[in-house]
Amino acid sequence: MKAMAKIKWAPHSLEDIEAVANFIKRDSSYCTRMFTIKVFEAVDR
Numbered sequence: 001m002k003a004m005a006k007i008k009w010a011p012h013s014l015e016d017i018e019a020v021a022n023f024i025k026r027d028s029s030y031c032t033r034m035f036t037i038k039v040f041e042a043v044d045r
Helices: 011-025 029-044
Strands: none
Touching: 011 029
């Protein structure tokens, strides 16, 4: 099995994810949690 590439998050990328999460949180804390989990799970694949 090939080694996976290591992801190094740029600070502005994490800030963007946080901004999106804060926008979603206006309507739903649950959806905010699901969004952030899905983003990081997708990167870990």
